[in-house]
Amino acid sequence: xxxxxxxxxxxxxxxxxxxxxxxxxxxxxxxxxxxxxxxxxxxxxxxxxxxxxxxxxxxxxxxxxxxxxxx
Numbered sequence: 001x002x003x004x005x006x007x008x009x010x011x012x013x014x015x016x017x018x019x020x021x022x023x024x025x026x027x028x029x030x031x032x033x034x035x036x037x038x039x040x041x042x043x044x045x046x047x048x049x050x051x052x053x054x055x056x057x058x059x060x061x062x063x064x065x066x067x068x069x070x071x
Contacts, residue, residue: 013070016066016069017066020062020066023062024055024058024062027054027058028055028059031051031052031054032051032055034051035050036048038051
């Protein structure tokens with residue numbers, strides 16, 4: 001089985017899903033703060049969109065493995 005973090009608490013798919021959910025929330029939370037702040041400070045109107053795409057890419061990267069291992 002693919003283990004994301006190498007710890008015993010990630011061996012169960014339910015625990016792994018919860019772990020990934022918390023990590024995804026953390027990544028998207030940081031991106032939701034840094035995106036607009038960067039857009040304002042650096043005057044980059046697309047910085048918020050880039051932050052959203054990075055957040056989506058992180059979730060898209062983790063989701064297929066979790067779905068595959070659950071099936």
